[in-house]
Amino acid sequence: MNANPNNSNTPLRDSLSDEQLSELLAVPAKFASDETAEVASLRAALDDYRAEMLQWAERRSSVQTSLVAAAQRSRFWSAIPQWSLAAVAVVAVAAGTVFVTGNHVTSNPAAEETAMTASAPAPKADIAEDNRLLNSIDQELSFHSTHTPVDGFGLSATHGDTKPATRSEVTD
Amino acid sequence: MAITLHADVLKFATQDKPLTELDDIDALARTYRPRLLRFVMASVRDEDLADTIVQDTLLKAYRNRAGFRGDCSLNTWLTGIAVNLIRDHARTQKFKFWRKAHATAVDATDMANHLRSGGSSPESALLAREQALQVHQAMEQLSPNQRSVFLLRFIEEMELSEIADAMDMPVNTVKTHLHRAVKSVRARVGNRVGGNTL
Secondary structure, three states: OOOOOOOOOOOOHHHOOHHHHHHHHHOOHHHOOOOOHHHHHHHHHHHHHHHHHHHHHHHHHHOOOOOHHHHHHHHHHHHHHHHHHHHHHHHHHHHHHHHHHHHHHHHHHHHHHHHHHHHOOOOHHHHHHHHHHHHHHHHHHHHHOOOOHHHHHOOHHHOOOOOHHHHHHHHO | OOOOOOHHHHHHHHOOOOOOHHHOHHHHHHHHHHHHHHHHHHHHOOHHHHHHHHHHHHHHHHHOHHHOOOOOOHHHHHHHHHHHHHHHHHHOHHHHHHHHHHHHHOOHHHHHHHOOOOOOOHHHHHHHHHHHHHHHHHHHOOOHHHHHHHHHHHHOOOOHHHHHHHHOOOHHHHHHHHHHHHHHHHHHHOOOHHHOOO
16 A cells, blocks of 8 residues: 555655554555555564563563462461451450440449448447547557657667657656 | 253363463463553552552453453453553552653663664664664653553554453543644654654
């Protein structure tokens, strides 16, 4: 095929539209017996590019390792999210159940016991015993307030404010 | 209510699926990796990224082999997966990094190192390499869709309908991208190939 009938050796660039050129390039060379120099040149360039790139790709592919291990790994990792989602769901439900149930068990009885304790009248004997205990505590605190831990070692001189007479009174 | 199953139904339900080309991933890689690598490398122009995309393509095809119904050829199906992965990478920052790296590092000179012509004479080898480089450089200016369509049509020699399937776009859209790509490549290569002024 020749798009320039005037001179077959010097085809014009505008002789073929882009669509025509595209269609001609897609036709195998063996079926394009008579084509313009432009089509022939572009076809040759594309053929070279195709062949060169395929050679490069074949060389590079020949040194690639097996994909079996990667396929197994990817299958394992693709399964992980399903397990993790299921595990997270179970843990969330369990935690929620324990939280709700635990609150119900621990809060309500405790509140009831507290209310009962606060409202029940205390026996007089218990009150008297509590008062005695409080008094003894007060006495102990007042005694210790004038003594320091080092007083037991007889180092009264270190405490200028402490009077020996008082100590003798206590010990007598 | 009694349920009876025909023997043929039981046999159909219990028999194993026949092994296909997709069930052996290494055989799949041996057959299709070079062509996929050629297309992906010409598209993304980075060796490591091309390797990664092709490997991901094969692994994805292997994992989803049950979904291949045979509506198109296996090559078209694999190419479609590769096209989608290239698009995915194009949307990520990672690919932007690679694209920047490519713009500064992987140029036609590097490509020339890969292209070792098997021509019969040094002169023809040199000419073939030069022409291949010119095509490679001309495609640099194409948009991703134009480049993919151009590569699939003239390098992978796929039919327009196959390209439409692989790229998930109408045939008319494929034609539009193709014509624009041809116009651009023609303008760049046509004036230089063979020293002709076209």
